[in-house]
Amino acid sequence: xxEIDCPDAVLVIAWGNPLREDDAVAWHVLEGxxxxxxxxxxxxxxxxxxxxxxxxxxxxxxxxxxxxxxDARRHGTPGEVRCQAIAPEAGANPLAHSLSPQALLLYAEQxxxxxxRAVLLSIAGERFGLGEAVSPVVRRAxxxxxxxxxxxAKAWAGAAAETASRA
Amino acid sequence: xxxxxxxDPVTRIEGHAKITLLLDDQGEVSDARFHVVEFRGxxxxxxxxxxxxMPGITSRICGICPVSHMLTSAKAGDELLAVxxxxxxxxxxxxLHYGQIVQSHALSFFxxxxxxxxxxxxxxxxxxxxxGLIAANPDVAxxxxxxxxxxxxxxxxxxxxxxHSTWVVPGGVDEPLTSAGRDRIAAWLxxxxxxxxxTLTFWKREMDRHQDEARxxxxxxxxxxxxxTPDGGLEHYDGKIRFVDATGQIVAxxxxxxxxxxxxxxxxxxxxxxKFPYYKPLGYPGGMYRVGPLARLNVASHCGTPLADxxxxxxxxxxxxxxxxxxxxxxxxxxxxxxxxERIEEILAHPDLLTPxxxxxxxxxxxxxxxxxxxxxGTLFHxxxxxxxxxxxxxxxxxxxxxxxxxxxxxxxxxxRHYVKGDKLKxxxxxxxxxxxxxxxxxxxxxxxxxxxxxxxxxxxxxxxALLDAVGRGPR
Numbered sequence: 001x002x003e004i005d006c007p008d009a010v011l012v013i014a015w016g017n018p019l020r021e022d023d024a025v026a027w028h029v030l031e032g033x034x035x036x037x038x039x040x041x042x043x044x045x046x047x048x049x050x051x052x053x054x055x056x057x058x059x060x061x062x063x064x065x066x067x068x069x070x071d072a073r074r075h076g077t078p079g080e081v082r083c084q085a086i087a088p089e090a091g092a093n094p095l096a097h098s099l100s101p102q103a104l105l106l107y108a109e110q111x112x113x114x115x116x117r118a119v120l121l122s123i124a125g126e127r128f129g130l131g132e133a134v135s136p137v138v139r140r141a142x143x144x145x146x147x148x149x150x151x152x153a154k155a156w157a158g159a160a161a162e163t164a165s166r167a
Numbered sequence: 168x169x170x171x172x173x174x175d176p177v178t179r180i181e182g183h184a185k186i187t188l189l190l191d192d193q194g195e196v197s198d199a200r201f202h203v204v205e206f207r208g209x210x211x212x213x214x215x216x217x218x219x220x221m222p223g224i225t226s227r228i229c230g231i232c233p234v235s236h237m238l239t240s241a242k243a244g245d246e247l248l249a250v251x252x253x254x255x256x257x258x259x260x261x262x263l264h265y266g267q268i269v270q271s272h273a274l275s276f277f278x279x280x281x282x283x284x285x286x287x288x289x290x291x292x293x294x295x296x297x298x299g300l301i302a303a304n305p306d307v308a309x310x311x312x313x314x315x316x317x318x319x320x321x322x323x324x325x326x327x328x329x330x331h332s333t334w335v336v337p338g339g340v341d342e343p344l345t346s347a348g349r350d351r352i353a354a355w356l357x358x359x360x361x362x363x364x365x366t367l368t369f370w371k372r373e374m375d376r377h378q379d380e381a382r383x384x385x386x387x388x389x390x391x392x393x394x395x396t397p398d399g400g401l402e403h404y405d406g407k408i409r410f411v412d413a414t415g416q417i418v419a420x421x422x423x424x425x426x427x428x429x430x431x432x433x434x435x436x437x438x439x440x441x442k443f444p445y446y447k448p449l450g451y452p453g454g455m456y457r458v459g460p461l462a463r464l465n466v467a468s469h470c471g472t473p474l475a476d477x478x479x480x481x482x483x484x485x486x487x488x489x490x491x492x493x494x495x496x497x498x499x500x501x502x503x504x505x506x507x508x509e510r511i512e513e514i515l516a517h518p519d520l521l522t523p524x525x526x527x528x529x530x531x532x533x534x535x536x537x538x539x540x541x542x543x544x545g546t547l548f549h550x551x552x553x554x555x556x557x558x559x560x561x562x563x564x565x566x567x568x569x570x571x572x573x574x575x576x577x578x579x580x581x582x583x584r585h586y587v588k589g590d591k592l593k594x595x596x597x598x599x600x601x602x603x604x605x606x607x608x609x610x611x612x613x614x615x616x617x618x619x620x621x622x623x624x625x626x627x628x629x630x631x632x633a634l635l636d637a638v639g640r641g642p643r
Contacts, residue, residue: 017227017230019209019212019224019228050230054230054315055274055311055312058312090298098230107312110305111305111312130211130212131212
């Protein structure tokens with residue numbers, strides 16, 4: 001049976017439509033993470049971008065140390081970055097071509113036996129028309145989103161180290 | 168006084184849809200409208216871009232079939248360059264395309280539609296989803312995911328990315344395949360073949376339980392269109408246009424794809440942004456035709472691979488001419504997966520598979536080009552006109568979901584006439600209307616270039632427009 005390559009690290013999944021202006025902000029956040037120069041204390045991240053969340057991602061999700069989902073959202077003050085813990089849940093529309101992050105966690109749990117800890121980091125968008133440019137207010141939020149992801153990954157790594165030392 | 172019912176949104180299809188059911192004075196369904204309410208302005212957006220950028224841009228329309236847009240756009244680019252691309256590039260493009268069809272069909276069958284079959288149309292919607300499927304049959308769910316992963320692996324191995332690659336370009340492909348890549352794809356083949364053969368066996372038993380759906384889910388005469396090889400065989404990447412009628416008789420054949428506009432017209436209606444392509448010689452709306460897996464198997468004289476040909480012979484027993492019921496799109500999808508797995512195996516065994524000659528270099532030599540291939544949901548056309556310098560001055564994309572628009576409306580009407588009684592919408596009817604549309608696996612992302620999740624609403628209305636009942640599903 002062919003194996004799937006899923007590193008045991010914090011998985012960052014950024015998704016959105018890169019032709020719909022601010023809907024693409026998560027892709028830009030991922031680029032921000034990719035451009036970071038290696039330095040001591042930088043957490044190990046496995047970065048993945050997608051147009052939408054789909055069922056075959058569940059296996060990698062189930063093996064990750066933690067998952068940070070990054071997406072644009074339609075509501076809220078444009079540029080506002082929000083980070084909330086999420087848990088496995090079927091949701092109202094679990095079988096569209098795309099899945100919600102909660103449904104993807106449920107797939108991981110039900111099919112592969114494990115749903116890791118996960119957060120949804122969302123950035124409120126301003127414009128969702130046809131276009132490849134992200135609006136200025138949303139672009140300014142990208143560094144904040146990058147810092148927030150690093151903080152979250154470090155917090156998880158710290159908690160894991162503490163648990164390991166107790167054991 | 169007539170009445171009207173609206174279903175809004177259809178879940179488990181890509182994009183945003185609303186369905187309106189109109190009742191006549193006797194309370195019978197007189198008309199049904201499948202509305203697409205997201206505006207499509209993508210062609211305008213492309214103007215001023217270089218045709219060489221178009222495969223990369225158009226692949227971003229959709230997360231499910233980006234490869235189809237990329238290939239079709241690159242083929243339009245080949246026409247603008249006026250080159251014949253190297254055989255090695257054609258082989259790799261085909262390999263990519265077969266991987267794409269496998270992953271897309273697997274998503275449609277295992278994750279969107281199989282809960283309807285395995286759990287029943289009358290099951291509570293809260294349970295009639297993939298979680299219910301996992302609970303009822305985890306092996307089917309897991310195998311479905313693995314099959315889709317196989318298709319995605321083919322795409323990623325070839326193009327470096329699962330989505331939005333820029334590997335396919337006008338003139339060929341950017342990089343040849345490596346031996347490691349070939350071996351990685353080959354390692355999946357035994358499992359993929361076993362999964363699809365087991366699924367076909369399961370489905371042929373299962374179909375007996377769905378006679379009722381097969382009778383009323385889009386079971387009406389129409390034309391069917393698809394690409395065929397010079398000897399009339401199944402074709403997904405290249406080929407020429409063939410139309411057959413409901414009796415299976417060929418009504419147009421071997422029409423070169425750049426001449427599609429001689430037989431395909433596009434009508435518009437004020438209540439939807441989705442256009443209505445039709446077969447010109449029969450006019451609008453009489454020229455209704457269907458595309459996609461069911462149409463392809465109806466137009467093809469044979470598949471050209473041994474296992475798929477055997478399955479096609481059995482499939483043909485379902486109809487006296489063409490197989491008419493849209494319900495059998497599911498069956499056709501499975502046969503096409505098997506066909507694609509066989510073709511992938513065949514291509515991987517080609518002695519010149521790893522050739523480095525995968526690109527033809529040229530400048531723009533024409534001002535107009537048409538690209539065409541069979542996307543998972545049906546025939547896809549990209550038609551470009553360019554200015555000096557190769558910048559797009561005009562673009563038209565004819566999408567499979569649009570070409571099935573007339574037939575999807577007819578399907579909703581047929582199902583509603585069968586299941587809607589009185590002026591209230593019942594859950595079982597809603598499930599069946601949704602499932603009837605899902606049989607086509609419409610992609611409204613492609614047809615409207617929408618973003619995010621889009622819900623469905625169904626409204627029941629009297630002939631004077633008065634709203635009698637409405638139900639909705641999905642995120643609001």
